[in-house]
Amino acid sequence: MNRVFSAIRSTSPGGKGGGLLERPTIEKTTPGRESEFDLRKSRKTSPPYRVLLHNDNYNKREYVVQVLMKVIPGMTLDTAVNIMQEAHHNGLAVVIICAQVDAEEHCTQLRGNGLLSSIEPANDGC
Numbered sequence: 414m415n416r417v418f419s420a421i422r423s424t425s426p427g428g429k430g431g432g433l434l435e436r437p438t439i440e441k442t443t444p445g446r447e448s449e450f451d452l453r454k455s456r457k458t459s460p461p462y463r464v465l466l467h468n469d470n471y472n473k474r475e476y477v478v479q480v481l482m483k484v485i486p487g488m489t490l491d492t493a494v495n496i497m498q499e500a501h502h503n504g505l506a507v508v509i510i511c512a513q514v515d516a517e518e519h520c521t522q523l524r525g526n527g528l529l530s531s532i533e534p535a536n537d538g539c
Contacts, residue, residue: 459512459513459514460513460534460535461510461511461512461534461535462510462511462512462513462516462517462532462533462534462535463507463508463509463510463516463532463533463534463535464485464507464508464509464510464511464516464519464520464523464530464531464532465505465506465507465508465530465531465532465533466481466496466497466500466505466506466507466508466523466528466529466530467500467504467505467528467529467530467531468500468501468503468504468505468529469528469529471527472527472528474497474501476527477493477497477500477528478490478493478494478497480523480526480527480528481493481496481497481508481523483526484519484522484523484526485508485509485519496508508523508530510535513532516532517532520532
């Protein structure tokens, strides 16, 4: 109750009459949570990571291409085929270079679809 009365300001000189309630200040950020803007900013400034696709003897080539296109945003058919071919012939292929948090998510999704994947820092900054 005291807080309500302390927010009332008298508008007349003698302190009599009606008063105005001051608008309370509401904290809009939750402690421990970053805003979407801060997350985007940190992704742009964080060191890049490579998402790697490892060859396996279990998944068909067509399936690997489908998973790459499903999991990686903006992945085209041609790029997915090239990545699959590189992994098939060389044992390993770079899928995408991105922020660590995104690389971890892509790797998890690739693994969740049965592909062998890992991440590593992209030290050369590509």
